[in-house]
Amino acid sequence: MKPRIISLFLVLAFFLAFSGIVSAGTMMSVQVKKGDVRATPAFLGKIVSTLEYGDRVEVLERKDAWMRIGPTTKSSSGWIHSSALTDKRITLQAGSKDAQVAASGGELALAGKGFNAEVEAEFKARNRDLDFSAIDRMQATDIPQERIAAFLKEGGLTDGSGDAR
Amino acid sequence: MKIRLYNTVRLIAAVSIAVLWGCVVEEVARVGTTVGQSTGVMTKEQADSINRSATAISKAAEDFTPEQEYYIGRSVGATLLAKYKPYGDSQAENYINLIGLALAQASDRPETFGGYHFMILDSNEINAFAAPGGLIFVTREILRLCKNEDEIAAVLAHEIGHVELNHGIQAIEKNRKLEALKILAVEGTKAFGKQELASLTSTFESSIGDITSTMVNNGYSRGFEREADAAAIKMLSRVGYDPSSLAAMLREMEKKLKPGGADFVKTHPSPASRISDLPPSARGQLTESPARRARFEKALKNI
Numbered sequence: 239m240k241p242r243i244i245s246l247f248l249v250l251a252f253f254l255a256f257s258g259i260v261s262a263g264t265m266m267s268v269q270v271k272k273g274d275v276r277a278t279p280a281f282l283g284k285i286v287s288t289l290e291y292g293d294r295v296e297v298l299e300r301k302d303a304w305m306r307i308g309p310t311t312k313s314s315s316g317w318i319h320s321s322a323l324t325d326k327r328i329t330l331q332a333g334s335k336d337a338q339v340a341a342s343g344g345e346l347a348l349a350g351k352g353f354n355a356e357v358e359a360e361f362k363a364r365n366r367d368l369d370f371s372a373i374d375r376m377q378a379t380d381i382p383q384e385r386i387a388a389f390l391k392e393g394g395l396t397d398g399s400g401d402a403r
Numbered sequence: 404m405k406i407r408l409y410n411t412v413r414l415i416a417a418v419s420i421a422v423l424w425g426c427v428v429e430e431v432a433r434v435g436t437t438v439g440q441s442t443g444v445m446t447k448e449q450a451d452s453i454n455r456s457a458t459a460i461s462k463a464a465e466d467f468t469p470e471q472e473y474y475i476g477r478s479v480g481a482t483l484l485a486k487y488k489p490y491g492d493s494q495a496e497n498y499i500n501l502i503g504l505a506l507a508q509a510s511d512r513p514e515t516f517g518g519y520h521f522m523i524l525d526s527n528e529i530n531a532f533a534a535p536g537g538l539i540f541v542t543r544e545i546l547r548l549c550k551n552e553d554e555i556a557a558v559l560a561h562e563i564g565h566v567e568l569n570h571g572i573q574a575i576e577k578n579r580k581l582e583a584l585k586i587l588a589v590e591g592t593k594a595f596g597k598q599e600l601a602s603l604t605s606t607f608e609s610s611i612g613d614i615t616s617t618m619v620n621n622g623y624s625r626g627f628e629r630e631a632d633a634a635a636i637k638m639l640s641r642v643g644y645d646p647s648s649l650a651a652m653l654r655e656m657e658k659k660l661k662p663g664g665a666d667f668v669k670t671h672p673s674p675a676s677r678i679s680d681l682p683p684s685a686r687g688q689l690t691e692s693p694a695r696r697a698r699f700e701k702a703l704k705n706i
Contacts, residue, residue, distance in 0.1 A: 270469060272518075291470070352584075353583070354470070354474060356600060357600065357603055361478055365608075370477065372484055377518075377520055385501065389502075389505065393552065393692065394694040396641075397642075398640075398641025
């Protein structure tokens, strides 16, 4: 009985060690316009750098919904929320803001294609009565993290992002 | 003992081979896509082989990317603003943006392509809308209904829940989605031709129609509303708002909603049924926070 348990542990230990190495090297892409990288795994963590749509990052470690990524040419190492990342590959087309996606691991991802700025422009041309300026203004509001932090503190609230899964 | 050790070694070897094989496959794919990338566009052969791959297309058909969701959301928002006008009180708007962002960051999907943004609509209808990607609209009347900051948080958290759970995108008719993704599968690797752009825009237009008519006329299913309420309770608790605020707000709404109205009555299950769907722990009486009282009154004094 005992040796069998030892064998089981050996296999388990080996597998855990190996899978650790494999997942540590996982490459992912930033799937949002602006991907903030933070010093600690929480939104109140200091922003150490900002990544762009399509940037490739290496995941070194996971903590709940946060991923610690290795340094890139544009950014230092730090934490980014997993909802900002995808395992699809997104590549930027030369001379165009639109992104082009290649197939990776049998998966077809389509970014910068489909419903994009070009389609929106065509939609606007067909619906001239629609006014996008208020939407542009709405999206232009950018409230700094420090103001959210101060707002939470003043109201006796807490940053819930550390618990977010 | 010897045999068992042998079995162990054999098992380790098998696992190693499986893991290494996975790496090889990944590497081959990586090299392939790097080539496609360095040449700017993928070759016709590569594109064809991708297009032939049924599994790849069905995989892509599962969802729109966050970037596409962003464009859908913008047009849904603009369509909504043809019916409702922005209120434009910057102090009140700033206040609900702070509450909303704090909640969104505590949600299960804090990052969307263009981020979360909140707007007040100048309307006497009790209503709130969430466009895909995180554009959230609340009417002056629903804010007037809220007796404190926690109840506003409950309204916003419910809308963030719809974004987090992709309810808007799911309102797009399935055949429409397949139509769009079929065009993309063929056109995915090159620029649109005039005809593709025209047919894709038609599909886009109909998709916007599906979402706005669901939001404004038909409403989501009771199941979706229940899911959004559950997500809201989670966000409220994480941030430190009283989760009873959702039930408290629904009770206020029950009192004010007129049967047969064109607002929330039409698009939402009755407040009583939504309260009964909440966990018992979230159905109690709301405890007011003095710390949040002053700023609530100041920010919404003109609402």
